[in-house]
Amino acid sequence: MTKSAGSRRHLPSSPFNRPSLEEPPIECFEAGDRVSHDQFGLGRVLAVEGDNAAVLVDFSGRQGRILSPFSKLAKL
Numbered sequence: 001m002t003k004s005a006g007s008r009r010h011l012p013s014s015p016f017n018r019p020s021l022e023e024p025p026i027e028c029f030e031a032g033d034r035v036s037h038d039q040f041g042l043g044r045v046l047a048v049e050g051d052n053a054a055v056l057v058d059f060s061g062r063q064g065r066i067l068s069p070f071s072k073l074a075k076l
Contacts, residue, residue, distance in 0.1 A: 026069050029055050038072040
């Protein structure tokens with residue numbers, strides 16, 4: 001005796017009934033902003049390219065160009 005799975009209904013409070021997660025908005029940076037990067041550490045934004053397509057950041061003498069979306073870069 002096996003039951004067919006059929007279609008299951010979940011309660012409104014069920015964790016399986018959650019809507020899809022929205023992507024967080026892309027952060028906007030300006031020259032002079034203090035930032036933190038997961039790999040490179042603390043830095044300061046030197047320049048913003050295009051419409052926040054990329055930022056040039058100085059990490060204690062080492063410059064890095066970070067492309068959008070800035071998943072590992074956070075504004076302080």
